[in-house]
Amino acid sequence: MSATHECAGCPVASLPVVGPHHRLVGLVGPPNSGKSTLFNRLTGLRQKVANYPGVTVEERRGRARLDSDTEVVLIDLPGVYSLTPRSEDERVTRDVLAGEMEGQRRPDAILLILDSTNLKRHLVLAAPVLALGLPTLVVLNMADELESRGGSVDPAALAGQLGAPVALVSASKGEGIQTVLDFLDGAVGVPRAMDLPTLADIPRCRQWAVGVGDRAGYAAPAPPLWTRRLDAVFLHPVAGPLVFLAVVVAVFQTIFSAARPLMDLVDAGIRASGAWVGALLPASALRSLLVEGVWGGVGSVLVFLPQILLLFLFIGLLEDSGYLARAALIADRTMRKAGLQGKSFLPLLSAYACAVPAVLAARTIENKRDRIATILIAPFMTCSARLPVYTLIIAAFIPERPILGPFLGTRAAAMLGLYLLGFLAAFGTARLLKSSVLKSDGSPFLLEMPPYRRPTLRQVVLRMYDRSKIFLRRAGTVILGVAIVLWVLAHLPLSAGQMPAIGNSVAGTLGRALEPLVRPLGFDWRIAIGLVTSLAAREVIVGTLGTLYGMDAGAGTAGLQTALRHDLTPGGAVALLVFFAFAMQCLSTVAVVRRETGGWRWPAIQFAYMGLLAYSGAFVANRVVTMLLS
């Protein structure tokens, strides 16, 4: 790749270095321009993700190290088609560029990233960005694809037309990145004042873009042949849905079967290290806090990490290859029946592993109402943390009998029924929300279909790293806090310097106090304690019940099953299953929903709604089962 193409006659100004601040450079570009790929390329692992204050838009910052041994701070602004503030994303980008974002300095320079294979359409964004008058480098991305598909452009001529320097790069292959770094490092031209059309007049803006493209010798590339061929299969009326199903099954299979040995390994590692720490310390309250509280609590989250990593691997592959847009297209009709849209499909699929990554995945839904509705129903999907609870209760109360010969037994049917129950609750809630508080604002469903591209390892791994970090930080800190609080509740008050049995602890007292409340559901005080401790993570109830019944955690659940059969009626057992299917027994999810919806309002409503549904559902289940069996 050649060096930057400067524009002749542009005034040159050094980027200001304001006091102790690093130079601040904003990355602007339309969706699917490869903006984030360039951002990752420039910053690598030196990234930070936060939320802009008061909005649900993600703020991505990173540092790029330059040859001159200085650093610049890059902000990856949300992808926008224009600077007319119509969506939250566009408002954030516009406000940051105009220097009107609260708590955010105006960038010193701009990297405007445009897809060179779609130049005439993407150039429309150049007019309002250049009109800002900030030093700007126009980055024509995907230069390799432009060339391989027989298109071309004269960057020097384009620089002359735009009054700003132009660089041809391929962010995914790393070609031309040096030019971008040189721009960030050196003296940069302020765009020459040009007669630029305003965006309000879209036809004129387009005319301008087409004219600029023509004068810069832009020859559009041939249509992406491979994309057409692949779409002939993936969007085929018969083959398309089959491929879609195969993808869904493959994702499911991997996150449940393939992740299993890895999860067992992590689990064994946590137990072994916990035992090792335990052996180092003398028997004391501190040892108990460290081993049972901290180690056990954090371990209950860490154990899901292999599954989350695999899930993000799949999401990355689907997104970067371009198949996700096709999947959203195919799923749209079904999702519409619930009042949602095609893009809700991926978050809801992810929710079968864990609601936390699902809520994070909902970011790809631009429509705010649809995004919030998706976030609100995601925790109804049967996540993996419910499985240990379901397995325990089903094994204890439902005798294994064949229903459909060797294909389906009673236990498997019960498990499937619980999956269905969660799905139906999600579906019904979505309908309810989308016909009331989150009714669609009527803005049209619009889905860009990018050409298929080969995902790069670098990009996929970076995303796995980035998302897992958020998962660990969010879920981990909440769990750590909750685990310590619960340990304290279960081990105080001391009587004669000794820790009490859990039944006599604060948690035990709490459980007894809650007993009248849960009695109509068929639960006793032990289950009540379990409901409290499982707020940390649903499967924690299994460990808590083990402790309450004095079972050794390593001894398996056979003893626990017998004990439960003794204390819990069949009605109570079914009620417990229903309760766990509906209740938002997961403070990590609450924390992530708060972050993603920008406040406590939605997580509070969600927690109350799901709790109410769980309570009434369990109440009805207990009554009905008890009546049927008497």
Add this chain to the structure above:
Amino acid sequence: MLRLSLNGNEHRVTLKNPVKISSTLADLRPGQSGTLTTLDLPAGDAQRLMELGFLPGSVIVAARSAPGGDPRVYRVEGTEFALRGDTARQIHVDASTVARAAEEDR
């Protein structure tokens, strides 16, 4: 339809059954193209679509769709966007321009 495209606009009035004239994006069959005339949508939504290239005068090609035909992918200047039927029905094309799209655009 072929005759229409050859003879131009005047013939539209002479047709007995003008209702059948292909006149919105939703009426385009896969592989057909037409020239956009008006966007019968709220100003903000029309602007958004215009920014993406759905401008009066643009040639739009109907491409593949989800099973059942909705949403459908439309191609404009080499980029593909999927629209639902209810949106596509609000975007009008000049019926006289509806034709089979060029080979490389189909």
